[in-house]
Amino acid sequence: MSQPQTETMDVSTEAKRIMVHALGKMYTLRTQRGGLRLHRSLLITLVMKSARDIYHSCRIASEQLQEQANFTGVTTESCQTGTDPAGVPRNVDSTPAVKTEVTDNCPKTDVQSDPLYHNSGAYSEDKENQSYTSPDRQSRKRHGKAAVEPDFLPCKKAKMEAVDVRRNGALRATCCGVKDSLTHIPISRGIVSF
Amino acid sequence: MGEDGESTKINHSFLRDYVTEADVISTVEFNQTGDLLATGDKGGRVVIFQRETQVSYGSGLLTKGEIEELGESGEYNVYSTFQSHEPDFDYLKSLEIEEKINKIRWLPQQNAAHFLLSTNDKTIKLWKVSERDKRPEGYNLKDEEGRVKDFSTVTSLQVPVLKPTDLMVEVRPRRVFSNGHTYHVNSISVNSDGETYLSADDLRINMWHLGITDRSFNIVDIKPANMEDLTEVITAAEFHPKHCHLFVYSSSKGTLRLCDMRASALCDKHSKIFEEPEDPGNRSFFSEIISSVSDVKFSHSGRYLLTRDYLTVKVWDLHMEKGPIETYQVHEYLRSKLCSLYENDCIFDKFECVWNSTDSVIMTGAYNSFFRMFDRETGRGVTLEAWRESSKPRAVLRTRRVYTGGRRRRGDVGVDSLDFTKKILHMAWHPDENIIAIAATNNLYIFQDRVNPETQ
Numbered sequence: 001m002s003q004p005q006t007e008t009m010d011v012s013t014e015a016k017r018i019m020v021h022a023l024g025k026m027y028t029l030r031t032q033r034g035g036l037r038l039h040r041s042l043l044i045t046l047v048m049k050s051a052r053d054i055y056h057s058c059r060i061a062s063e064q065l066q067e068q069a070n071f072t073g074v075t076t077e078s079c080q081t082g083t084d085p086a087g088v089p090r091n092v093d094s095t096p097a098v099k100t101e102v103t104d105n106c107p108k109t110d111v112q113s114d115p116l117y118h119n120s121g122a123y124s125e126d127k128e129n130q131s132y133t134s135p136d137r138q139s140r141k142r143h144g145k146a147a148v149e150p151d152f153l154p155c156k157k158a159k160m161e162a163v164d165v166r167r168n169g170a171l172r173a174t175c176c177g178v179k180d181s182l183t184h185i186p187i188s189r190g191i192v193s194f
Numbered sequence: 195m196g197e198d199g200e201s202t203k204i205n206h207s208f209l210r211d212y213v214t215e216a217d218v219i220s221t222v223e224f225n226q227t228g229d230l231l232a233t234g235d236k237g238g239r240v241v242i243f244q245r246e247t248q249v250s251y252g253s254g255l256l257t258k259g260e261i262e263e264l265g266e267s268g269e270y271n272v273y274s275t276f277q278s279h280e281p282d283f284d285y286l287k288s289l290e291i292e293e294k295i296n297k298i299r300w301l302p303q304q305n306a307a308h309f310l311l312s313t314n315d316k317t318i319k320l321w322k323v324s325e326r327d328k329r330p331e332g333y334n335l336k337d338e339e340g341r342v343k344d345f346s347t348v349t350s351l352q353v354p355v356l357k358p359t360d361l362m363v364e365v366r367p368r369r370v371f372s373n374g375h376t377y378h379v380n381s382i383s384v385n386s387d388g389e390t391y392l393s394a395d396d397l398r399i400n401m402w403h404l405g406i407t408d409r410s411f412n413i414v415d416i417k418p419a420n421m422e423d424l425t426e427v428i429t430a431a432e433f434h435p436k437h438c439h440l441f442v443y444s445s446s447k448g449t450l451r452l453c454d455m456r457a458s459a460l461c462d463k464h465s466k467i468f469e470e471p472e473d474p475g476n477r478s479f480f481s482e483i484i485s486s487v488s489d490v491k492f493s494h495s496g497r498y499l500l501t502r503d504y505l506t507v508k509v510w511d512l513h514m515e516k517g518p519i520e521t522y523q524v525h526e527y528l529r530s531k532l533c534s535l536y537e538n539d540c541i542f543d544k545f546e547c548v549w550n551s552t553d554s555v556i557m558t559g560a561y562n563s564f565f566r567m568f569d570r571e572t573g574r575g576v577t578l579e580a581w582r583e584s585s586k587p588r589a590v591l592r593t594r595r596v597y598t599g600g601r602r603r604r605g606d607v608g609v610d611s612l613d614f615t616k617k618i619l620h621m622a623w624h625p626d627e628n629i630i631a632i633a634a635t636n637n638l639y640i641f642q643d644r645v646n647p648e649t650q
Contacts, residue, residue, distance in 0.1 A: 008532075014479075014533070015479070018533070018536070021536065021537055025539070031293055032579065033290050034289075034290060034291065034292035034294075034315060034378070035284075035287070035289035035290065035291070035315075035378070038286040038377055038378070038397070038424075039378075039396055039427045039446055039486075040425055040542055042424060042425075042427055042446060043482065043542065046482040046483070047479055047480060047482065047483060047536070050479050050481075050482070051479055054479070057359065109332055118498075127318045180571065184308065
């Protein structure tokens, strides 16, 4: 029982380390001579996104493991349909098959199925920072990467927006792939203004 | 440097880094005959080397034919040096524009002068390189220094005569192609039509006429309407060596797109797309970074494409889009080190790749001053080193090996002993002979194959 947990922890630590480095690199890029390098920014963003997805899915996986450890008598079925601590109903699309896949294969996670997870996972994590995550195209605001990592950086998102996003997220059958999640990657303001 | 005392060591290394940063070579290119070799550096300078055609042997000079027969290849000496680009500033965006020369491409020679294109991040320049070895003497109204003569001293008229002088190489800018690119220019390629060339930045490719500087055609534009939707950028582009309507561009996602300019004015829709499905077993955090293509080159025949991504070089057949026909591992032992290579930024290094003149051998660079050559017929690769300490001029290069397991031979280098600051990113292969030019930081190495000087 503890071994998958340690594996999950290792991957999660590595993912966190990669994200920290990515943030550092993004800041360095902005001060480099010659202006912002678009190619490198994009690659760092992609790495950050992969690491973030895996970090979240590992956190959910480890939470699930803990839940399973606590509620030994309860079937997996009721575990999945139950609400998470934040009171947000789990996404209906999260099928049992997908969940077990992530739990078992955390180190080599299928990125395609992750966004399903990190959407619901992010909701449960931190109420204040829920403005991030769902592929909310209606919202034109750029969701800072800061919103994803509350323990490194201060969050600047207003709570009001969080409520709207949550509502939108719940209504839509989220099936976002890797591509969709990229809508929330904030490339430097300077580029958008071109 | 090892003799320096502890207190002076820091100062010296600071100075060394400061001084030589501008000398780091950023591009190398032979002209179409191979007699000229141009290098560009981070300081915006271009140095042109010329191959000696006169070799003194015994009591006389050899002709070019005699040189080849004896296997004595001429050496390359400095021919001309000039400042191509200066550091610039974009006042509107408050951005510095680096003077580093990203690419140099020679134009096919049409008269006595040579022409080359050089580019930094934003501006492309056409330079004319011409020789002057005669000067007129005997002017009537001016003296030898050019001062106007006192007319009362002029009693007769003379016809100025051309007298030979020391060879002077003049380099003059003939065209400046500016304001064509919002993003950083990564490639230029001269068309086989001899009149046009393309320049590519991260999101757009423009086609220029060599004679027109105030206008260019945009032929590819992959900028999304919303920059937040950006998923890939253009990493390299090249015209087909024979068909003036075809060009290829590579992307950060590892795809190649072949475009036909006859199909439409804007070639956003590719004629062919070459991509290899990802191996799910190799998936990691860094899969996207290592699949980004850093260089693409057409073979001389025009039938194949050569691409370089972080760990491999691949040969593609233009007739087969579903995957490369050959894949060569450049340094597979780095796959398990990707995390530390990401931390020290080496994972973002962009290596170039080149064909030999007969398209039978391909070459690319690696770390620790190593570069690799792959023989396409046998599939075998060899590792060579461009490092002054281990090879004297005219010494035979010995092959090197990186120890990855099994029996360890003398001279093998362990993966953890590799010096990642010594990277071979830029190189060129002579168009006809087995002569290669390798740029190793601020040094240029030229190697010649004495056994098989002419490629068979």
